[in-house]
Structure formats: C-alpha cells, structure tokens
Amino acid sequence: MSNSHASQDAPSRRFSVLRNLWPFIRPYRGRMLLAFLLLCLGSGTLLLVPLAFRDLIDFGFGQQPKASSGWLASLSLNGHFAALFGLACLWALAIAGRYYTVNWVGERVTADLRSAVYARVVQQSPAFFETLQTGEVLSRLTGDTTLIQTVVGSSISMGLRSLFQCVGGMAMLAMTSFYLFSLNLGLMSVLMLPLFAIGRQVKKLSRESQDKIADASALAGEILNAVPTVQAYTQENSEIQRFAKRAELSFITAIRRSRFRAALSALIIMAVMGSIVFVLWVGAQQVRAGEMSGGQLAAFVLYATLVASGVSTLAEVWGDLMRAIGAAERLMELLRAQTAISDAADGRQVLPADADAAEIAFRHVVFSYPSRPQIPALAQINFTISAGESVALVGPSGAGKTTLFQLLLRFYDAGQGEILFNGRDIRRLSLQNLRSNIAIVPQDAVIFSENALENIRYGRPAASDAEVLRAAQAAQADEFIRRLPEGYQTFLGERGVRLSGGQRQRIAIARAMLKNAPLLLLDEATSALDAESEILVQEGLNAAMQGRTSLIIAHRLATVKKVDRIIVLDQGRVVEMGSPEDLRKQGGLYARLANLQFDF
Numbered sequence: 001m002s003n004s005h006a007s008q009d010a011p012s013r014r015f016s017v018l019r020n021l022w023p024f025i026r027p028y029r030g031r032m033l034l035a036f037l038l039l040c041l042g043s044g045t046l047l048l049v050p051l052a053f054r055d056l057i058d059f060g061f062g063q064q065p066k067a068s069s070g071w072l073a074s075l076s077l078n079g080h081f082a083a084l085f086g087l088a089c090l091w092a093l094a095i096a097g098r099y100y101t102v103n104w105v106g107e108r109v110t111a112d113l114r115s116a117v118y119a120r121v122v123q124q125s126p127a128f129f130e131t132l133q134t135g136e137v138l139s140r141l142t143g144d145t146t147l148i149q150t151v152v153g154s155s156i157s158m159g160l161r162s163l164f165q166c167v168g169g170m171a172m173l174a175m176t177s178f179y180l181f182s183l184n185l186g187l188m189s190v191l192m193l194p195l196f197a198i199g200r201q202v203k204k205l206s207r208e209s210q211d212k213i214a215d216a217s218a219l220a221g222e223i224l225n226a227v228p229t230v231q232a233y234t235q236e237n238s239e240i241q242r243f244a245k246r247a248e249l250s251f252i253t254a255i256r257r258s259r260f261r262a263a264l265s266a267l268i269i270m271a272v273m274g275s276i277v278f279v280l281w282v283g284a285q286q287v288r289a290g291e292m293s294g295g296q297l298a299a300f301v302l303y304a305t306l307v308a309s310g311v312s313t314l315a316e317v318w319g320d321l322m323r324a325i326g327a328a329e330r331l332m333e334l335l336r337a338q339t340a341i342s343d344a345a346d347g348r349q350v351l352p353a354d355a356d357a358a359e360i361a362f363r364h365v366v367f368s369y370p371s372r373p374q375i376p377a378l379a380q381i382n383f384t385i386s387a388g389e390s391v392a393l394v395g396p397s398g399a400g401k402t403t404l405f406q407l408l409l410r411f412y413d414a415g416q417g418e419i420l421f422n423g424r425d426i427r428r429l430s431l432q433n434l435r436s437n438i439a440i441v442p443q444d445a446v447i448f449s450e451n452a453l454e455n456i457r458y459g460r461p462a463a464s465d466a467e468v469l470r471a472a473q474a475a476q477a478d479e480f481i482r483r484l485p486e487g488y489q490t491f492l493g494e495r496g497v498r499l500s501g502g503q504r505q506r507i508a509i510a511r512a513m514l515k516n517a518p519l520l521l522l523d524e525a526t527s528a529l530d531a532e533s534e535i536l537v538q539e540g541l542n543a544a545m546q547g548r549t550s551l552i553i554a555h556r557l558a559t560v561k562k563v564d565r566i567i568v569l570d571q572g573r574v575v576e577m578g579s580p581e582d583l584r585k586q587g588g589l590y591a592r593l594a595n596l597q598f599d600f
C-alpha cells in the first residue's frame with residue numbers, strides 16, 4: 001500500500017494525528033460539553049452506589065448510626081432500597097442521555113469527514129489516481145471513517161467514564177480502607193507491567209490488519225469493474241483465488257491480533273480478579289477481627305470491581321484509539337492531498353461569456369507524464385487553431401493525441417511552453433471557467449447510473465427537457481432512446497451496461513452538444529458506430545461543429561476527410577500540418593496512413 005504509515009513514530013507524535021479531527025468536532029463542542037456533564041453526573045451517581053450498599057448492610061438492619069455516618073445511615077430498610085433505586089434511575093438517565101449525545105456527534109463527525117475526504121478526492125487531477133486505486137479510496141471512505149466514528153461516538157466517552165470510574169473508585173477505596181487499597185494497588189501494578197508489551201503488539205497488528213483489508217478492497221474494486229473481461233478470458237477462478245489469498249492474509253493478520261488481544265484480556269482479568277480475591281481474603285480476616293465492618297468490606301469490593309471494570313474498558317478503548325490513529329493517518333493523507341492542478345494565485349481570469357468560438361495556440365509545449373519524467377510525451381508542439389476551424393489530430397498509436405487533449409483540459413500542466421485559449425494562457429484562467437468552455441466526447445463514453453434524460457443533461461444541468469431532446473435529436477440518439485422501454489426515463493444501468501457502444505457514444509455526443517461550449521474535443525467520437533449510424537452521427541457532429549472550434553482525434557481517416565486542417569503527430573512531435581488535400585499530395589506520414597486505409 002501507500003507509504004503513508006509512519007508506523008514507527010513515537011506514540012505522542014502519533015496521538016497528535018487525532019488532533020486533526022478537532023476541526024470536525026469543534027462545531028459540535030456544545031454537545032460534547034453536554035455529554036461531558038452527563039458523564040460526570042453518571043459517574044458521580046455510580047460512585048455513590050457502593051456507599052448506599054455499605055449503609056444498607058451496616059445500618060439497614062437496625063444498628064444505630066453514629067453521628068458521622070451521613071444522612072443515608074438514618075434511613076429505614078425501605079428507605080435504603082428507595083435511595084438505591086433512585087440512584088440507579090439517575091444513573092440510567094445520565095447514561096442514556098450521554099449515549100445519545102455522543103453517538104450523535106460521532107455520526108455527524110463521520111458524515112462530515114466522509115464528505116470532506118470525498119470532496120478532496122474528487123478534485124484531484126488524474127496523476128493522483130495513477131498511484132492510488134479507487135478501491136483503496138473507497139475502503140478509506142467507509143472502513144477508516146467507521147473507525148473514527150467508533151472513537152468519537154463511543155470510545156472517547158467510554159474512556160473518560162472508565163477513567164472517572166478508576167480515579168474516583170481508587171479515591172473511594174483509599175477512603176474506605178487505606179491498608180487494603182495500598183495492598184491492592186501494589187499487587188496490580190506488578191501484574192500489569194507485562195500487559196503493556198502485549199498491548200504494543202496488538203497495536204502493530206491492528207494497523208497491519210487494516211492495511212490488508214484495504215489491499216483486498218482495492219483488488220475487488222479493480223476486478224469488479226472488469227468482470228466481463230475477466231469472464232471472457234475465463235479468469236474467474238484465478239481472480240477468485242487471488243482475492244481469496246488477500247482475504248486470507250487479512251484473516252491471518254486479524255487472527256494474530258485477536259490472539260494477542262484475547263491473551264491480553266485473560267491476563268487483565270486474572271490480574272484484576274486475582275488481586276481482588278486476595279484483598280477480599282485479607283479484608284475478611286479484618287472483619288472477623290472486628291477491625292472493619294461488613295458493609296465497609298462490601299463497599300470496598302464494589303469499588304474494586306468498578307476500578308477493575310474501568311481498567312479493562314480503558315484497555316479496550318486504548319485498542320480502539322490505536323486503530324483510529326491508523327485510520328486518521330490514512331484519512332488525513334487524503335484530506336491533505338494537494339491537487340497538482342489548481343487555480344494559480346493570479347489565475348482567476350475568465351473568458352468573456354459570449355465567446356462562441358475559441359482560438360487555440362500551443363507555443364513550444366513540452367510535456368512528460370509525472371510517472372515517466374524522462375520520456376517526453378509531447379516535444380516542442382507549436383500550432384494555432386483559428387476560431388471556428390475544425391482540425392483533426394492524426395498519428396500512430398501513442399503519438400500523443402490524447403495527451404494534447406489532457407493538456408487542453410488542464411488535467412496536467414505543460415512542463416515548458418504555454419497553451420493559449422483566445423489569447424490567454426490557460427494557467428491564468430480559472431480552472432472552472434476553462435473547462436466550462438470545453439465540451440469533450442471521450443473515447444470511452446461514460447454513462448452514469450441515471451436515466452437517459454439526466455445522462456444527457458449532465459452536459460448542462462440547467463438545460464430544459466426540450467433542450468435535452470434537441471441535443472439528443474442532433475446526436476441521432478433520439479430514435480433509439482424512444483425505443484427504450486421507458487423512453488427518456490429509462491435507467492441506463494451502472495456505467496451504461498444496458499447500452500451498445502454506439503448508443504453510449506451518441507449519448508456522450510448529445511451531452512457534449514448540450515454543453516454548447518466554444519471548443520469541442522472529439523476523441524474518436526464515432527469509433528463505436530456502424531457505417532449507417534456513423535453517417536448519421538457525423539451529420540450531428542457537423543451541426544455541432546458549425547461555427548465552433550473543434551479538435552478531432554481520428555484513427556479512421558475517412559471520418560475526418562472534411563476537416564479544414566489536419567495535424568499529424570508522431571512520437572510527441574508535429575510532423576505534418578495542412579489541409580487533407582495538401583497532405584495527401586505531400587506523400588508523408590498522413591499519405592502513407594491514408595493509403596493504408598482507403599484508395600484514392
């Protein structure tokens with residue numbers, strides 16, 4: 001997985017990761033305060049219960065209280081029980097109130113955190129997704145945020161409650177019988193020491209286990225997106241095994257963690273119970289010798305149990321905290337991700353809204369993909385496309401045609417040189433404005449799990465139904481959409497699996513037409529069409545290209561016979577440029593490619 005895990009950091013540094021969650025908790029600090037007050041009330045009530053028991057045992061049966069025994073001591077037997085019940089009710093209400101409040105904050109914070117991480121991820125440039133698989137992002141968005149929810153929504157309050165219980169319980173123990181308290185404390189601290197070593201191991205394994213789960217999700221995400229290919233190559237079994245292997249790895253790590261955690265629990269219980277039993281035995285001797293009352297011993301045992309259960313909860317909370325630290329680290333990494341492409345400080349210019357055609361100029365553009373800095377994908381690209389011109393980009397596979405589109409859309413920035421849109425450097429334009437002036441029909445038409453109407457409207461969300469229909473008609477999509485079971489309201493399935501390649505492409509063309517942007521980028525827009533619909537779509541495209549600047553990537557040269565100009569790219573360089581006629585006459589790369597595809 002990623003290199004993000006500062007696994008060997010000092011605990012204090014790692015704890016500070018949790019501080020990054022504060023901005024998410026801050027807006028709800030009022031509720032947190034309320035929860036804290038309820039927590040104090042609950043813990044206070046709980047700590048009074050053993051005292052009520054002590055008085056019940058010592059005075060409820062008729063013994064005369066001493067003046068120093070407090071008002072509870074003078075109650076009747078029924079009164080003692082009523083007092084106990086009253087305490088229990090108060091305790092229950094305080095617990096319910098705190099549980100609700102804290103859970104509310106936990107759920108709220110998680111939802112906010114999820115949205116913030118998602119918003120950050122969606123804004124990343126493609127370079128980000130070259131290194132991080134979407135499955136992993138999903139695992140962080142769901143699994144890791146749930147861990148945070150556990151901590152904010154329960155562990156913190158459980159931890160505080162247990163801490164109160166422990167500290168308060170110990171104070172009461174000391175007050176009840178200092179001798180027995182010191183004995184108990186001494187014993188426990190000796191027994192607890194080995195537990196820290198095991199706790200450390202649990203922490204390490206927890207993180208490993210989370211990583212393994214994320215690995216498995218990443219793989220599942222990738223394969224589920226490619227099920228038809230997997231099946232066509234009959235690789236189901238090998239994929240099943242590959243996933244099973246990863247799932248097995250996460251199981252093994254999780255089980256190792258559970259083993260350590262189980263041992264930890266057993267040791268804690270043994271240490272705690274062992275010392276309680278021993279102290280009880282010593283206390284029983286004292287009661288027999290008349291040095292202590294039965295009620296006092298009972299209160300002591302109850303306090304000791306409170307302290308013990310507090311300690312074991314604290315251990316559990318500690319484990320949750322450790323897991324949450326790992327989760328917070330991974331989430332913060334996403335939250336802090338800086339997109340490589342953003343508006344420059346001086347780059348918020350906008351193009352005039354009435355521009356209906358765009359002039360594009362590439363000036364000495366040199367570019368290498370960040371993952372391959374040594375190999376230039378584009379080298380010294382120079383050309384100008386006048387407003388309203390239609391230009392085809394032609395060249396062998398890997399020549400850099402798609403890369404040119406990527407740079408125009410500013411998915412990446414050119415290493416050297418500049419790209420001008422209506423005379424302005426695109427890096428000076430606001431990203432939003434630049435992209436709103438470009439409509440693209442990509443090679444792989446993307447269909448969202450929505451109906452046909454909304455899929456086309458994606459091009460311009462404010463468009464009316466009538467405008468959507470007009471765009472669909474122009475893109476020759478109207479006829480097939482009307483034949484779908486519910487016409488424009490037909491749900492197109494996730495990623496458009498219920499459409500043919502050509503139909504998907506026509507939806508994408510309609511979407512781009514609806515956007516009505518001055519620059520139209522078509523990436524092999526008619527590649528998935530049969531000859532007949534190709535002619536139809538071509539007509540639609542011609543209409544869309546009218547008066548608009550268009551840049552068309554074409555493998556099949558027949559589709560671009562009518563363009564004004566052709567730019568021929570080879571290995572990242574412009575090797576020829578001119579009208580289709582001129583290029584054919586020149587007898588260069590274009591003429592060679594054209595001769596291969598059709599006879600003149």
Ligand SMILES: Nc1ncnc2c1ncn2[C@@H]1O[C@H](COP(=O)(O)OP(=O)(O)OP(=O)(O)O)[C@@H](O)[C@H]1O
Nearest residue numbers: 130369371372377396397398399400401402403404
């Ligand atoms: N994300 C990427 N990271 C690194 N290199 C890339 C990336 N995308 C493309 N390339 C490389 O950049 C070069 C140009 O690719 P590009 O996709 O622009 O070619 P193309 O002309 O559009 O090819 P095709 O017609 O096959 O789509 C190729 O050598 C390709 O391997």
